[in-house]
Amino acid sequence: MKIGVLGTGTVGATIGSRLIALGHDVKMGSRTSDNEKAAEWVAKNGGKASQGTFEAAAAFGELLFNCTMGAASIEVLNQAGPANLRGKVLIDVSNPLDFSQGMPPSLTVCNTNSLGEEIQKAFPELKVVKALNTMWCGLMVDPNMLQEGDHTVFMSGDDEGAKVKAREILHAFGWKDENILDLGGISTARGTEMLLPIWLRTWGALGTGVFNFKLVK
């Protein structure tokens, strides 16, 4: 499949490389078509990897990943262009982190709203699925590196068909079906985004990001 990855940070690079390894064609999008980090990523990942503007990556992808900083996500998607988003599935792994007051960051939006909902509202023809935003990116694409993958990934979204597609990607990453918890509509992203504060403090207590939460029932 042709996939557009928006964002050139560690999360975008990690997800992009994993998608390439799984046989997909991936275009990494950034503000400029000649972004250095994207160029490095393309050089490392061979012929199925390419780079371009946010607009080019969104036009290229049949499915999109939002791997940008949460505070920039809406603007990035506007740069990508609503016409390039129409009808597509966006797997939104971003979090609305606010680093302006120091560490650990707080959230720019929470409680009675979420970034997932904001994106869905701003781009009603996009099919937003919030997923994977509750863990370190290495685990997102390779859950089996920890306890044989026996921990939980959450999913929120209004479109059932989009969640089926997101689930297929999660399976390909190594997530077992019993460890994927569909919480319901996109407003449930409030729950997963608000998990970030305890994630950040657990990271502080453990001194590593290589952990996840497992639903025990």
Add this chain to the structure above:
Amino acid sequence: MKIGVLGTGTVGATIGSRLIALGHDVKMGSRTSDNEKAAEWVAKNGGKASQGTFEAAAAFGELLFNCTMGAASIEVLNQAGPANLRGKVLIDVSNPLDFSQGMPPSLTVCNTNSLGEEIQKAFPELKVVKALNTMWCGLMVDPNMLQEGDHTVFMSGDDEGAKVKAREILHAFGWKDENILDLGGISTARGTEMLLPIWLRTWGALGTGVFNFKLVK
């Protein structure tokens, strides 16, 4: 030990009964000394159980549990009287839930503040330990009812000695030391209180509150 339990709801009754079963003397506090729910609880729990006002329960307890609704907690502790709180450990299991906008509730305070911090600020001579607030009360006092107790309880507090005492209570409830995660100071209660939104939505998705999260590392 003499323990004061503030609050007559299911959480207070469950914790109070468990403390009685462990051999403690427990006074359940409420707004009035003749509260009916407290009287029922006393009748069920025998000679080591008693009831009284918040003030009487706080004066009685060498250690206190805050099992009141989060929105009422500060007022309840004012009724209990700062002199009766001085130097004591308060295990705060409450959450700042706001039911005024319907279900699921949002939080009255979060992100850059928490109820745990508000209580600690309002009563600086009280030693607040936030714990157990991230799960259904049946599991708080009997973690072994689920997967042999192999799931996580978080703890936040500024006073190390108070956390030692809280840990002893958790051990008595059945929590194994490796499943107790001390996140740090009381400001880390932001993390555990903000776990409520995902708890509530997981409850919605599963249709039961008999679950918990386990830190997998």
